[in-house]
Amino acid sequence: MKLNIKNISLYSLLCLSGAALTSCEDFLDRQPITSVTPEAYFTTASQVGAYVNNYYNDYLQNSQGQSLYHGTAWNAGIANNDQYTDNFVESDVSNGSNLAYFNGQWESSAGQNLITDYGRIRVWNYLITTIEPKLESIQDDDGNLTHYLGEAYFFRAMAYYNALVKFGDLPIITEVLPNEEGYLQENSVRAPRNEVARFILSDLDEAIKRLNDAGFQNNQRINKQTAQLFKSRVALFEGTFEKYHQGTGRVPGDANWPGGTFEGNIQDEINFFFDQAMAAASAVADYSGLTLTENSHVINPEYGEIYGWNPYFEMFSQPSLSSVPEVLFWKEYNKSLSISHDAPNRLKVGDNDGITRSFITSFLMKDGLPFYASSNYQGDETLDKEFANRDERLQLFVWAESTVLKSDPTEQGIAESGEVELFEKPLITNSATQNLDRTGYRQRKHYTYDYTQSTSDELLGTNACPIFRVAEAYLNYIEACYERTGQIDTKADGYWRALRRRAGVDEDYNKTIAATDINKELELQDLSAWSGDGPVNATIFNIRRERRCEFIGEGMRWDDLKRWRSWDRLFEHPYIPEGFNLWDQAYQNYTAETAGTGNGVLVADGTTNANASPESVSKYLRPYQRTQTNNDLYDGYTWMKAYYLTPIGIQELTLAPQMYQNPYWSSETAGLALE
Numbered sequence: 001m002k003l004n005i006k007n008i009s010l011y012s013l014l015c016l017s018g019a020a021l022t023s024c025e026d027f028l029d030r031q032p033i034t035s036v037t038p039e040a041y042f043t044t045a046s047q048v049g050a051y052v053n054n055y056y057n058d059y060l061q062n063s064q065g066q067s068l069y070h071g072t073a074w075n076a077g078i079a080n081n082d083q084y085t086d087n088f089v090e091s092d093v094s095n096g097s098n099l100a101y102f103n104g105q106w107e108s109s110a111g112q113n114l115i116t117d118y119g120r121i122r123v124w125n126y127l128i129t130t131i132e133p134k135l136e137s138i139q140d141d142d143g144n145l146t147h148y149l150g151e152a153y154f155f156r157a158m159a160y161y162n163a164l165v166k167f168g169d170l171p172i173i174t175e176v177l178p179n180e181e182g183y184l185q186e187n188s189v190r191a192p193r194n195e196v197a198r199f200i201l202s203d204l205d206e207a208i209k210r211l212n213d214a215g216f217q218n219n220q221r222i223n224k225q226t227a228q229l230f231k232s233r234v235a236l237f238e239g240t241f242e243k244y245h246q247g248t249g250r251v252p253g254d255a256n257w258p259g260g261t262f263e264g265n266i267q268d269e270i271n272f273f274f275d276q277a278m279a280a281a282s283a284v285a286d287y288s289g290l291t292l293t294e295n296s297h298v299i300n301p302e303y304g305e306i307y308g309w310n311p312y313f314e315m316f317s318q319p320s321l322s323s324v325p326e327v328l329f330w331k332e333y334n335k336s337l338s339i340s341h342d343a344p345n346r347l348k349v350g351d352n353d354g355i356t357r358s359f360i361t362s363f364l365m366k367d368g369l370p371f372y373a374s375s376n377y378q379g380d381e382t383l384d385k386e387f388a389n390r391d392e393r394l395q396l397f398v399w400a401e402s403t404v405l406k407s408d409p410t411e412q413g414i415a416e417s418g419e420v421e422l423f424e425k426p427l428i429t430n431s432a433t434q435n436l437d438r439t440g441y442r443q444r445k446h447y448t449y450d451y452t453q454s455t456s457d458e459l460l461g462t463n464a465c466p467i468f469r470v471a472e473a474y475l476n477y478i479e480a481c482y483e484r485t486g487q488i489d490t491k492a493d494g495y496w497r498a499l500r501r502r503a504g505v506d507e508d509y510n511k512t513i514a515a516t517d518i519n520k521e522l523e524l525q526d527l528s529a530w531s532g533d534g535p536v537n538a539t540i541f542n543i544r545r546e547r548r549c550e551f552i553g554e555g556m557r558w559d560d561l562k563r564w565r566s567w568d569r570l571f572e573h574p575y576i577p578e579g580f581n582l583w584d585q586a587y588q589n590y591t592a593e594t595a596g597t598g599n600g601v602l603v604a605d606g607t608t609n610a611n612a613s614p615e616s617v618s619k620y621l622r623p624y625q626r627t628q629t630n631n632d633l634y635d636g637y638t639w640m641k642a643y644y645l646t647p648i649g650i651q652e653l654t655l656a657p658q659m660y661q662n663p664y665w666s667s668e669t670a671g672l673a674l675e
Helices: 021-028 045-056 096-102 115-137 145-167 181-186 193-210 224-244 266-285 343-349 357-362 383-387 392-397 470-485 490-502 509-515 518-523 538-550 557-563 566-571 586-590 650-655
Strands: 088-090 327-331 353-355 404-406 465-469
Touching: 045 115, 045 145, 115 145, 145 193, 145 224, 193 224, 193 266, 224 266, 224 327, 224 465, 224 470, 224 557, 266 470, 266 490, 357 538, 392 538, 465 470, 470 490, 470 538, 490 509, 490 538, 509 538, 518 538, 538 557, 557 566
Parallel strands: none
Antiparallel strands: 088 353, 327 465
C-alpha cells in the first residue's frame, strides 16, 4: 500500500531527510550507512564494530543535545553543560534564544520535533534487526561480535532515554518500519512514559548480558558496568519524575494525562524504578576494583609540578584515564590525530560564563555544617575567605585569588622566577567578551597545569575526559534508597561517608541534616530545596546537595531539576543569578589604577555600557542586572508548566492524529506555551 499523507503516522519520524513528501518512500529504503547493503556487509564482527564506531562520538549526548565529553569547539566543553540552571550562567541577555526557557519566549514548532531522536533510534534499530537474525553466520574475526551488539542496545537505550527526558510518552519502535500505511499507523501510538522507561531498562539488560566488563579496551568503549550505571540513572530519573510530577498531567494515571486511561498502578511503577536504580547502582559500586579516586587534600601544585600532586583533581586533567578505577568510560585526545579540545585554555582565560553564588553556597564547611551554621566561616569579602575551611571540591574546582594559575616553569613569564603564578582576580570587566568571567566564579575542573595545552594557540587540549564515574553509582543508590524506603540503609550510609571523606568533609551527614535550614537554602536560591508545591525535607535536600557538589562541571543539573520538579519554585519566586561579592571589597580591583592587563575599568551605571550590576541592587554581582535596556531577564528567570516537556510539532500531530500534544502546549497552532 502506498503512503497516504492524510493518515500516515510516524512519517515525520521516518522520513529523516525532512525533504518533500515524495522523497520519503526512497529514504525508507536506505540503510543508515548508504554505501553498504545487508547483502554486502555485516559478514564479519569487525564490520559490525566499524558501524558502531561510525556513531560512537556523535551519539554520546545528553537530553539537551550536548556532548558528554569535550568537543572540538572553542569553548570549555563539558565544563559548560550546566548552563541555564541554578549552577551556571553562560553568555549574556543578548543571546536570548538560549534563554527562552526563562523569559517566557519558548515557542512550539509548526514542523517536526521528534525527527532527530527517532533518526538516532533508527540507526540502532537497523543494526540490531539486521545482525541478530544472522548472528551465528557472522565471522567473529576480532572476538567482539557479542560486545558490539551490546553496544548497539546501549546506544538505543541512550537515544530513547534522551527522548524520554524531552517528550515523556513515546512510540516504542524496535525495527525499521516498512512502507505500509497500516503498519506505520499502528506503530505511531505513544506509549505511557513508564512503559518507555521499562523498555529502556530492558534494552540495557540486553546490553549488560553482552558487554565485556570494565577494563575492556582501557575503558574507551562502553562496558558492562557503564551500562549498569546508566541503567541506575534511567531508573532514578523515572522514579523521581513519576513521584514528583503526579497530578500535573505529565504522569500516566493523572486525571489530566492526555494519554487516556491508564491501567497500571503508578505507585507500583515508582517503587519498581527505585528498586531497579538501587540494584543497578550497587552492582557498580560494589564491583571488585572499582574504587573512588584518592584525594591527597593538596589544593594547589608547587612550582614545576604538573602531575602527581592530587589524583582527584587530575582525574579531570590528565592524558590517560586507563589506570583510574573510578572512571568507567572516558574519551582520549591526541593532537597528532587532530583530536583535541579547548577546555584548558578557556578555563585559564575565562569563557564568557560563570558559576553562580547559589552553587557556591551549597558547599559545606569541613566541619560538616552549612556555612551559615559554622563558626569557621570567614565571610565572602574575598574568594579566599569564602573558600577557606570549605568542602575541598569547592577549593579544588573553583578559582580563588590564591589558586595557582600557572606552575609550569617552561611557560613564558615564570621560567626564571621559581614561583607559581596565582589567579589573583576574575576577569569581570574584560573587553574581550570571550575571555569574560560573568559571575566572578570561574570553574577549575578539567583544567590542566600542562602549559602545552593552554597557550594562546587554542584547541591544544589533550587531557582526557571522564564520561561515566563510579561516584555516580554511590549517589544514585543513596537517593533511590531514601526515596524508596525513607531511610538511609547500611550500604547508602557507607557510600555517603566515602564521598564526604574524599571531599575532606566531616563524614557525619546527620550533623549536616540537623543544621540545615531549608528556608535559608531557599533564600540562597538552591532550587533543589523545592519540589512541586513546596520545600523538601532536610535529608532529601542534603542528598541532592551531595550530588550537586560532586558533579560540579559535569552537566547533571538540568535533568535533576526537571525530575525533581524544582523549577516550580520560579512560579512565585523568579531566580536571579548572582556571582561573587563585588561591592564590599573586590570592586577596588577594577579601578583605573588597579584593573591591569585584561580588565577594563568597572562601569556600573545601569546603561548599556555597564559591565557590572550596581551596588544598589545587590552587593553580589548580578550578570543579568547590568542594565534594564532590552533585557527580559532583569527581574530573573521565570518558568511555565509546559516547559518540563518538549512539545510535539504541529506537523507531526497533523500527520499522526492519534498522537497527542504534551500538557500546556497547543495542539492546533505553533506558538508560546498555554501555561
